Amino acid sequence: MKKSVLLGALTVAGLAAGAAAAATVDDVKARGKLNCGVTTGLVGFAAPDANGNWDGFDVGVCRAVAAAVLGDPMAVEFVPTTGKTRFTALASGEIDMLARNTTWTFSRDVDLKFTFVGVNYYDGQGFMVPKELGVSSAKDLDGATVCIQTGTTTELNLADFFRANGISYEPVPIETNAEAQQQYLAGACDVYTTDASGLAATRATFENPADHVLLPEIISKEPLGPLVRHGDDEWADIVRWTLNALITAEELGVSSANVGEMSMEAGSNPEINRLLGTEGNLGEMLGLSADWAKNAIAAVGNYGELFEKNIGENTPIGLSRGLNAQWTEGGLIYSPPFR
């Protein structure tokens, strides 16, 4: 009897705690600020400028959510997290969402109890070699010394790839990307391997980027996306559909330049009308204002604009769209319909 009372009390307490934690969107609105976890610094994805304003591809997602929920893209408190603190920060409620180049994996989704709301960048592990080595494929790398960050999935992927192809390599363990750049340039290793976006950003800092080539093989799948805690589906919906709104906006040709004009009155395309809130009540269903998506798009631009501004071909990083092109152009970026 006593035991069941105790269990009952615990359940009630647990439910109460669940209920208290469930209304992230109310917390954010009451606070007037979105607490968004970002990396402590990754070129193109998140970095503070000299005035302390954060900018980047992942930061754009945070700002879009803040614009959708609060109407103000600047109402974001950026919480820098490291690879070691990011998941606890999210699980403990210190941050409302994590937008920090985090790979969507089974165990993170299921075991750590997070909800990945989508993918904003499809990455994969690649190789960079000096051109003078004359290598054109990763399969020619037999016996090469490879600079590799320790304790990451890239290390395991590398071992798998070389074993599957029956070739050998010699690892040169390094701790950070900055160290890797120094080691690679000093010739301590023939090959540097990490995520392809990181390789491109690293190569862009070299004095003669053209002396180094990225090999065509991509040996792993690294879908990076924003994530939230399990158990608050309303909040997960808001983050998911804000990301989808940016993607759909690109598909439908809505950009930060024309979103103001298009949202003035209902146009001829019903999906654009529903997206921008001139028709239907999608915003109301999310518990947000009717112009939530318009605010998000006006703040950071559509997905394509965000990509081009931070990591696209005209930036020093110079990534091409590749897998991250719209599905209509042969990529994987695809949003469910707004209906």
Next chain:
Amino acid sequence: MSGTHAHTVAYVRESMLPEQAPPATEVGIIGWGKANLFSGWFNSIVTILSLAAIYLILAAILPWIFSPTWNATSLNECREILAGLGREGEHGVSGACWGVIRDRWLQLMFGFYPPYPITPDVNIGEAPVGSGVWPAYFRPILTFVLLIVALAPVLFEHPPRKLLYFTAIYPFLMPWLLWGGTIWSPLSVLAGFVIAFLVFRFVSTSYSSLLGIILAVVAALVWWMVLSGYVVDALDSILPVGIASVDSRSFGGFMLSITIGVVAIGCSLPIGIVLALGRQSDLLIVKALCVGFIEFIRGVPLITLLFVASVLLNIFLPPGTNFDIILRVIIMVTLFASAYMAEVIRGGLAALPKGQYEAADALGLDYWKSQQLVIMPQALKISIPGIVSTFIGVFKDTTLVSIIGLLDPLGLSNAIRADAAWNGIVWEIYGFIALLFFVFCFSMSRYSMYLERRLQTDHR
């Protein structure tokens, strides 16, 4: 006798010769060099080899340091400037890219602290309307200047003793200046100490001093935990006096290192003394507690304590609790430093001859009086090098907070490299950070040597 002289030697000088300057090879730079650098064939060879090594190092570093890239706005611009000067080397152009320091030195100093906290959204640059005549970052700078004023009477003999009152107020002034908010919060914390003191005075004179201490602590805790919150709210609604508040998240750079370091250093010395005395105490429980605390903290790496502060506490505290991350880190670093400090001071206590303790007892001094007048002044003097080493170690250990995502100078170096304009810059940022740390640690070290000389009473 003079007659004898005249017969035995041919010539006797009758007047003193004027003093002559010593030979040129024995004085000045040549004499010094001869005595110190070339005093034998082995030393001469060592000297020449050392000079050659110093020359080679300087020849490699100085051209790199003297590089006219102060105004560059990106790494590529630095490279263009250097290439324009024809400074092409084996691995591309050689020369430092100092533009990154010009662009980011304020950030490395103050992190994201708003330069004009009254209007926190504005950026560095022109002072906005409404900020008054205050210069940028006046609050952290003022805090730092006042820190020196508050420390002066403790560290040196010359400043007027009245300044000690300011020293006593400073611990309450510092958090208010840095974090801002209403003036009533630091005053209510101060009031807690006043209440504790009054209770102690009243109870200890009428009853016993042990009861006095216990009741004083209880009264202070009741005031801080329960009452002060309401009182501060009430006072603030009657008379709102305060300055714009600043979030802990905005703290960064050297300001963060100094804040953590100064608080940890300032608190660890008294706590360490208490722990060291407790460890030598005859009271079983006190001794067991102190030994347990010291050994536990010393048995755990600082980084583990920092992870407890940033990660574990987050999970254990009820959801929605807002326990300031910097406060958590400061507490952990202070505990860590205190445990080491206790052992350093215990070393000083152990070095005192037993006769000193017995002499103090023979004079009829009670425990606290004998500690205050006889034991501690000697024990602390012996411990000075160890104490200052611990201080320097703690100050440098503050850089570990970058691992838990706080943006101290080392954390910022990573954030700065994440800017596409500066990605790839390593040595310049680390050099700047190292220089600043060196300035602080070297001053502490020199001060400890000065203090040892000043306190030297034996005639060895």
